[in-house]
Amino acid sequence: MSREVVIRNRLGMHARAAARFVHTASQFRSRVTVRRLDRVMDGKSILGILLLAAGPGTRLTLGAEGDDELAAIEALSALVASGFGEDS
Amino acid sequence: MQLTGIGVSPGIAVGPALIVEREEVPVVRLRLAPDAVEAETDRFLRAVAASSVQLHGIKERLARDAGSPHGYIFDAHLLMLEDPLFKDHALGVIRDEHVNAEWALRKVAEELHDRFARLADDYFRERSTDLDDVLGRVLLNLRGAGDAPSLRRLPGSFVLVAAGLAPSETAELDWERVLAVVTDEGSATYHTSILARSFGVPAVVGLREATRRIAPGSLVVVDGTRGQVVTEPSAPMLASFRAAQERDRAEEERLQSIQSLAAVTRDDERIVLRANVEFPDDAETARLHGAEGIGLFRSEYLLGRAREWPTEERQLEVYVQLLRSLTPHPVTVRTWDVGLEDLAPGGPTCANPALGERALRLLPRAPDAFARQLRALLRAAAQGPLRILFPFITGPSDLRTALDLLADARDSLEAQGIEHGRVEVGVNVEVPSAALTADLLAPDVDFFSVGTNDLVQYVLAADRGDPRVRAHYQPLHPAVLRLLRQVVIAGRRAGVTVSVCGEMAADVLPALVLIGLGVRELSMNPAAIPRVKAAVRAARASELQELAEACLDLPTAQEIESLLRRALADVLAPLAAF
Numbered sequence: 243m244s245r246e247v248v249i250r251n252r253l254g255m256h257a258r259a260a261a262r263f264v265h266t267a268s269q270f271r272s273r274v275t276v277r278r279l280d281r282v283m284d285g286k287s288i289l290g291i292l293l294l295a296a297g298p299g300t301r302l303t304l305g306a307e308g309d310d311e312l313a314a315i316e317a318l319s320a321l322v323a324s325g326f327g328e329d330s
Numbered sequence: 331m332q333l334t335g336i337g338v339s340p341g342i343a344v345g346p347a348l349i350v351e352r353e354e355v356p357v358v359r360l361r362l363a364p365d366a367v368e369a370e371t372d373r374f375l376r377a378v379a380a381s382s383v384q385l386h387g388i389k390e391r392l393a394r395d396a397g398s399p400h401g402y403i404f405d406a407h408l409l410m411l412e413d414p415l416f417k418d419h420a421l422g423v424i425r426d427e428h429v430n431a432e433w434a435l436r437k438v439a440e441e442l443h444d445r446f447a448r449l450a451d452d453y454f455r456e457r458s459t460d461l462d463d464v465l466g467r468v469l470l471n472l473r474g475a476g477d478a479p480s481l482r483r484l485p486g487s488f489v490l491v492a493a494g495l496a497p498s499e500t501a502e503l504d505w506e507r508v509l510a511v512v513t514d515e516g517s518a519t520y521h522t523s524i525l526a527r528s529f530g531v532p533a534v535v536g537l538r539e540a541t542r543r544i545a546p547g548s549l550v551v552v553d554g555t556r557g558q559v560v561t562e563p564s565a566p567m568l569a570s571f572r573a574a575q576e577r578d579r580a581e582e583e584r585l586q587s588i589q590s591l592a593a594v595t596r597d598d599e600r601i602v603l604r605a606n607v608e609f610p611d612d613a614e615t616a617r618l619h620g621a622e623g624i625g626l627f628r629s630e631y632l633l634g635r636a637r638e639w640p641t642e643e644r645q646l647e648v649y650v651q652l653l654r655s656l657t658p659h660p661v662t663v664r665t666w667d668v669g670l671e672d673l674a675p676g677g678p679t680c681a682n683p684a685l686g687e688r689a690l691r692l693l694p695r696a697p698d699a700f701a702r703q704l705r706a707l708l709r710a711a712a713q714g715p716l717r718i719l720f721p722f723i724t725g726p727s728d729l730r731t732a733l734d735l736l737a738d739a740r741d742s743l744e745a746q747g748i749e750h751g752r753v754e755v756g757v758n759v760e761v762p763s764a765a766l767t768a769d770l771l772a773p774d775v776d777f778f779s780v781g782t783n784d785l786v787q788y789v790l791a792a793d794r795g796d797p798r799v800r801a802h803y804q805p806l807h808p809a810v811l812r813l814l815r816q817v818v819i820a821g822r823r824a825g826v827t828v829s830v831c832g833e834m835a836a837d838v839l840p841a842l843v844l845i846g847l848g849v850r851e852l853s854m855n856p857a858a859i860p861r862v863k864a865a866v867r868a869a870r871a872s873e874l875q876e877l878a879e880a881c882l883d884l885p886t887a888q889e890i891e892s893l894l895r896r897a898l899a900d901v902l903a904p905l906a907a908f
Binding site for chain 1 (some may be wrong): 343413416417445449457654657712714748749
């Protein structure tokens with residue numbers, strides 16, 4: 243399954259935000275992917291996430307495949323929607 | 331010898347130089363026998379595990395010494411260490427190509443560097459320095475060298491001179507014994523700078539050849555406020571640095587004493603003090619001087635030396651940067667306020683450019699330039715409170731043109747599904763006709779920003795740049811005060827905020843009259859804020875109102891000024907210190 247999200251926090255998916263994302267993704271057994279346009283990265287790879295260079299306003303598609311995919315997608319999109327707990 | 335770099339952590343320090351040398355060790359490539367591959371992967375994993383233990387130690391130490399906000403970078407480093415793009419990939423290279431771990435590491439590092447180097451965004455591209463730091467540590471651990479002990483336990487207090495410092499090196503530094511840091515490389519976003527500031531250690535970066543030109547043990551003066559580094563200073567020079575050090579300390583105390591205080595009159599009228607900003611770097615200065623946002627960003631900076639219209643993306647970057655620097659306060663961006671003569675060097679000229687084809691009057695010639703700016707501003711507004719200020723509006727007809735352009739820009743973003751935000755819209759009241767039609771403009775705007783420098787020139791027909799008529803340029807002229815009063819009343823009736831940007835807001839006497847006339851927002855160059863704030867805190871709004879009304883009845887600027895000086899003597903006297 244997949245879901246589209248928009249990066250809302252002011253700094254974008256910078257090092258701290260990317261670290262939080264990977265920590266969260268790694269709590270699930272499912273394979274997690276993050277897609278920006280035609281580039282797809284492993285959601286459990288901080289280097290991959292940083293290489294997406296997702297600044298504020300970027301649209302990303304989160305994907306998860308596995309027995310806990312729904313929980314993974316919910317947790318990760320909530321993290322992104324909360325601005326990684328930074329701004330609001 | 332004097333070197334000039336970029337001061338990234340303020341303050342002055344004097345001490346002996348310690349040069350940090352980093353050895354470049356050639357990496358050898360070995361072809362492994364098939365039965366040696368498993369042992370090699372084990373060796374690689376042991377080096378990764380040792381690096382992980384060290385990074386956890388650094389992270390904990392940093393959290394203890396510098397406070398938790400700085401430890402996050404090592405969360406990222408720890409994740410990089412375990413990252414499949416690094417670890418799994420390197421293991422794959424060892425297994426498939428039967429090469430030694432050092433070589434596999436080098437190969438993976440180069441591939442990742444290539445990918446980071448292709449990124450357009452400075453911040454993300456610079457993350458390859460974090461990668462270097464992590465991989466450099468693994469390489470050291472592969473060699474059994476471990477950490478460099480010298481930086482963790484310095485043999486005395488030193489000015490640290492290095493080509494560059496990796497984040498983990500800066501974190502491990504024996505900061506109590508570091509008097510100052512100077513580096514050849516570096517930019518203001520560099521971790522070294524952030525940490526140096528948090529430890530209160532002066533730092534200058536971007537010196538290019540400090541490590542080559544500064545002799546070990548020589549006496550070095552580092553002025554992180556001004557970006558200066560001097561070696562073996564003469565006695566008078568050293569004395570002047572000491573004096574500057576003392577002045578900086580006094581200045582710092584003075585600013586800090588008032589920076590966090592609110593601009594409130596003695597009878598509890600809240601005055602908002604904002605900064606006029608020309609360059610994005612001024613935003614930090616504005617914040618340090620206690621500005622509650624930017625009241626005027628002159629976007630012409632974006633034209634650059636080439637005097638060319640910038641792209642939408644470039645503008646977006648700068649506007650968002652300003653919003654971030656001043657968060658949560660608003661940033662007011664004035665749209666292009668240029669004439670043709672400002673654009674193409676050697677381009678068309680006219681006898682009187684101040685009354686010529688400028689600002690929105692250029693629209694027919696450069697429609698795309700305005701559309702791009704408004705799109706960039708609307709997009710930036712999704713990231714924070716942004717206000718758009720249209721300059722050189724002469725009345726409702728100009729304002730309609732501007733608002734139509736803004737609506738078009740919003741429609742085009744909607745149609746493309748590009749994220750954008752709500753903006754407040756204001757008119758820069760600087761042409762007398764705009765002041766005289768303020769009541770007609772007010773229903774369609776959120777704020778007025780009175781540009782008094784131009785308004786005074788136009789009202790009194792006196793060029794303030796011409797020394798021969800400078801005496802005729804009189805901000806306290808009754809015509810100016812009466813016109814301002816009219817704008818304030820029109821704004822108040824329509825619920826439109828009236829702010830003033832211009833020299834009048836930065837000079838204590840006129841600023842107090844403005845408050846008396848009912849202005850509640852002033853925008854000025856950042857350095858003027860503490861002084862104006864001190865005046866606001868010493869005054870009573872009710873008395874200023876009576877005083878302003880008395881001024882409106884006086885016939886000349888001279889009489890108005892002497893009345894103000896007499897009446898406000900008590901407020902003005904203690905300001906000598908500012």
